[in-house]
Structure formats: structure tokens, C-alpha cells
Amino acid sequence: MLDQKFVRENFAEVKERLSLRNGDFSYLDNFLKLDEERRKIIVEVEELKARKNAISKQIGIYKRENKDVTPLLEEMDLDDDRIKTLDERLRDLEEEIKLIMLNTPNLPNKNVPRGTSSEDNVEIRRWGEPTKFTFTPKPHWDLAETLDLIDFERAGKITGSRFAIYKKLGAKLERALITFMLDVHTQLHGYEEQLPPVIVNRDSMTGTGQLPKFEEEAFKLYNNQNYFLVPTAEVPVTNYYRNEILNGDDLPISFCAYTPCFRAEAGAAGRDTRGIIRQHQFNKVELVKFAKPEESYDCLEQLTRDAEHILQLLELPYRVVELCAGDLGFSSAKTYDIEVWLPSYNDYKEISSCSNFEDYQARRANIRFRRAPKAKPEFVHTLNGSGLAVGRTWAAIVENYQQEDGSILIPKVLRPYMGGLEYIR
């Protein structure tokens, strides 16, 4: 959420920066009007309440002294209706303003490249070279079928499309990747591990920005409309500190968490229909940081490096791109996507998205910190990134490490997690 005061006082700048995103923000003009009325009403109603409080206090004193209070009571009656009317109007105004604010995305950071689509994203760096083959490589869905690593058909029977059953060494590889990623982040990068609920409530979904605007993207529980399946561990882990004031000395705080992730993929019909690239349920290890404002952009660099490190250890070629303003997620001020080389796409494919939300989520979720014991609380900056999307990593390994005989060479760092196995065949 943007700071109301900031929007009011820097209205032109806010609109200009928002306009870098795709979308129509003319509705914001209404905010100014509502906000002005709101403040006018506050002035009036608070004055009435102050008077009322004073009279009530007088009544208390009169009663103790056994004086007649009827004149005071009469004076009060007039105020009462007016207060009620104003309070109701105020509540409506505040609700309306809140709705506007909750539906307004974050301001892109000033240094974010301009652009309207992923075409305008800027490549920052590459690591490794796209894998070369002396034979025609197969897509992971073919390899998975031949090696009996995934059963898509029965998953369709059991649940529906865009679900998969990992089998045998396929299941073990997925499990190995999860453990490997968590081990690297906790042991090498200083993240604290969490294993959070995969069902969260409406307030949590609102805190990180999934609601109210993107409700159709989320899986909702049928018997409790207040509960949602997590689309990412970002939601439970960021909301860990909702409505809390942290000690500034403890920042930055770094958490990592594995969860399955659930996405409706409402607008994605026909996209990535083969394989495990786009599923309704997938596994992900997420990195989350809470930082002081002045250090959050350093934290974003570090978090991105931490995610990249996984690919380096797995020796998978990738590149890092910075998203242009038009391609930024709703809550993000700046985002790096990490894209792994995927032979079946003959292209780089997103495997991690690392973002600095600045104080946007913190204001929604009311997460603050104090620099010193008595200091005024300030909003923290929140960051997160995939470290990494496990299913896509699985696909990248299977495709990039495939051998001419159809077997999969297991990356060295994963072998301890695979019982020393060298090949899947």
C-alpha cells in the first residue's frame, strides 16, 4: 500500500510513476476528493467529540456534588445526531479510500527500466553457456515418461489437468532438490528455516498483495471462504511479522521456507501445457528478507546472488534480467528474474523472481521496526525471491543433464541427496 499522505502531497509524481506500469490510474483522482472530505469531517467530528467529552466530565462532577444535570444533558442531545451522521460518513469514506489504496500497485523504483512488456526487460548477466548436445535433446516430459519419473495421466484422473505425480527416482530427485536448496540457504547463506502453514487467511493474502485484486488467481477453501491455499511461501513467511514492531538491531532478518504452491493459472489457458513448467501445484523454496530501508537494495542483490548460487552449484546455465516497469508484479518496486536454460524451449525460462517491495507490503501488513528503543517506528522493507522453483529446476536438470542413451546424469552436489546415485536410467 502506498502512503496516503505521500500520495496526497505528491500526487502528480505518483500518477506519473504509476503510469510507467500498464494500466489506467485515472480513478486515483477520486482519491484526492475523498481524502479532502475525510479530513474536513475529521476536524468537525473531533471538535464535537471533544466538547461532548468535556460535558460528560462535567456531569460526573455535578453528580458527585448532587447538582442538577438536565441543562448539560440537553446541550448534548443536539451534538449526538450530528456525530453519528459524520461518523458513518467517515467510515464509508475510509472504506472507499482503503479499497482504492489496496487496489493501487506499488510505485516502480525510479531506476527501473522503462518498458511495457517482457520484451523491454534488461539482461544483467549470464552464467554458463546454453547446453550443447551432440544429439537431439528431448523435452523433460518425454524423458520423464521413458524413465517413469512422472505420471501425468493418472494425476489427471486423480485430480485434473496441470497436476503431476512424481514417481520413483523422479520423486526422489524432487525431494533431494528441496533438501539441497534448504541446506545451502541455511548453512551457507544464513537463512533461518520455516515450515509454515500452506493455508492462510484473508488478512495474510491482503498483507502481501495477492488480495483483493487477484482473488481469482488463488485457490479458496470451499468450506471456509476466509482460507486460501498459499500461492507461494512468501505469504505465510512475510506475514510472520504482521502487526509487529521489530528491533532494528535484528535487521536484516532472513527466512527460507519450502512449501507446495497453488495457483489457479486463470489466464494461462494454453500456455506451457506440456510438462511440469506450469502446474496448479508445485514445490518451491522461498527466500524472504526484512530490512531497513537504506539497506534493502543491497539485500536484493544478496538475495538474488543466493538464489543464483543454487544454479551455479547445480551447474545449470542461466541469466539474470531486470524487469521493466511494465512487467513488474503488483507489489514490487524492483524485480530481477533468474532464467534457467531450458533446451525444450530453446530459451531461458523463469526459475526465480527476486523482488524488493520496499515498504509496500510492510504498510499493508503493518510490519515496522525501531532504530532505537524509544524511536518512532518505521516500516521495514520486505524482499523475497524463489530459491528456487523446484519443479522447474527438476525439469532443467533432466533436460540439461540428459545423455545420448536417454539417461540423466545427476549433478555432483545432488548425489549425496540421491543415495550416491550417478545416473537415472
Add this chain to the structure above:
RNA sequence: GGAGGAAUACCCAAGUGGUUGAAGGGAUCGGUCUUGAAAACCGACAGGACGUGCAAGCGUCGCAAGGGUUCGAAUCCCUUUUCCUCCGCCA
């Protein structure tokens, strides 16, 4: 799921309608004393949001959350949440 009980500051805790605009203790911070520390003593210590003002300040709200009753609510009523005890069920 059923029956009870509870929720006040960092912690313990008083408080059942009108100087409680929240007692007391502990912890913490500052000071006196001391070579230093402890103890003792003195002082500070209910947050935060919003509004208003150049500012000092003032005002509104605030005792789990949200409503309500009342001139006035921590105190009465309703709803919700969380925790505890017992019973049932269950991995």
C-alpha cells in the same frame, strides 16, 4: 464437536459504569552513592494511528478485535479471534 474459564503495558498484576486521561511490583533506562559493582534511594517508563498547527502544542481514537447500550465503559450487552481446563474424536 460439547461444557466451562481467560485475554489490561516487556513480564506479573489491581481494577464491575464517572479525578483510571489505567494502581502496585518486577524488568529496563537515567541519576545519587561507590575505587568499580551490587544493594539502597531518587527519577523516567501504556503504545501507536489519525487530524490540526510554522512550531511548542492541542484534539480524536486507544485496556485481544469489531459492533452496541449510556451524557459517560477496561468495567454492561452482542459477534469474532486466540489461549487454558475437562469430555468426545483423531494422525
